[in-house]
Amino acid sequence: MNRITRLLVLITALTVLASACGGADDEAAEAPSTTEAPAASNAEDDGESTETGDAPMTSAAPTTTEAPATTTTEPPPPANGVLVASEGVLGWVVDGVLFANDNGVAPAAAGDEYRLLRPEGVTGTTIGPAPELGCLGTTPFIDLGVTADSWPYDFPIGVSGTWDLFPQAVEVLATENQTYKDITRALIAEFGIDDPDPQLLQVLRVDLEGDGVDEVLVVAERLQAGGLAGAQAGDYSIVYLRKVIGNEVQQLVLHHSTLQNLAPDEFGYLEAFRVPTVADLDGDGQMEIVTQGFYYEGSWTEMWEYVENGQGEAVVALSVGCGV
Structure with missing residues (x-):
């Protein structure tokens, strides 16, 4: 083979080799690329996952604690009403403020309903008329239709309005109580009266x-004649409050009347007392004491409030009376 012929064979071989290499490169370019999966996390105790690559990060939803529901107790509305005794209007309450019976016109009208109060609580209701001038034309009077024809007189207190009259219970105790008999005997002895069995x-x-x-x-x-007419020497009537003041129990005498000596031709004058009710009569949550006093030709009613001054004192807040 001459030199020219060998050169042509070499060129042909190189051309075939180049063509083969070009086809291999084209196949490599067309093959899809692969991505290796990330290694799994070995975390086991923390409860969290390890994120890799471009996956979005996630986090646990925040824990919320809902505030417990609260209930609001609305205070009761202020007291409004009229206080009526057998002698006339004691006073009235307007938006929780107490007024005496000489302070303007009683806020009452015909058709108003009144609760009737006695020591044991509310014993009934009645409808009252419009106020009118009562005893001696000086104080308003509302006739609640309650009468007492014989001694001992027993008149209730009438209260219009709807507030709670008894935030504290009143307990009526037996009168055959030797403890209080002994206390009473010692107390009236201070007023010169001897009664071994009050x-x-x-x-x-x-x-x-x-x-x-x-x-x-x-x-x-003690009324030896059975009534106020013809009271005798040694007769008496007393109403007192037994209360803890400081560190000791004391007796606060609200009223007393005694007749120690009586001349043969002297008329025996004595006053007698009752407690018609104990109730919250002005809506302040505390209990007021009502006393009624009687004498031969008249009577009067008072509302007492206890004053916490460290000394023990009960004061008259309202009063009404009728007599000669």
Whole structure:
């Protein structure tokens, strides 16, 4: 083979080799690329996952604690009403403020309903007329149709309005109570009266201030003739409050009347007392004491409030009377 022929064979071989290499490169370019899966995390105890690549990060939803529902107790509306005794209007309450019966016109009208209060609580209701001028034309009077024809007189207190009159319960105790007989005997001896076996007419136990400490009201009396007409020497009537003041129990005498000596031609004058009710009469949550006093030709009613001044004092807040 000459030189030219060998050169042509070499060129042909190179051309075939180049063509083969070009086809291999084209196949490599067309093959899809693969991505290796990320290695799995070995974390086991923390409860969390390890994210790799471009996967979006996730986080646990925040824990929310809902505030417990609260209930709001609305305070009761202020007291509004009229207080009526047998002698006339004691006073009235307007938006929780107490007014005496000489302070303007009583806020009452015909058709108003009144609850009737006695020591044991509300004993009934009645419809009242419009106020009119009562005894001696000086104080308003509302006739609730309640009468008492014989001694001992027993008149209730009438209250219009709807507030809670008894936030504290009143307990009527037995009058044959030797403890209170002994206390009464010692107490009336201070007024010059000797009665070895006092007659207790009323014994009432109540927590006046709502402080968890009970007070006791006692009414005792001796009328040897059976009534106020013709009272005799040694007769008496007393109403007192037994209350813890400081660290000791004391007796606060609200009223007393005694007849120690009586001349043969002397008329025996004596006053007698009752407790018609103990109730919250002005809507302040504390209990007021109502006393009624009688004499031969008249009577009067008072509402007492206990004053917490460290010394023990009960004061008259309202009063009404009728007589000569």
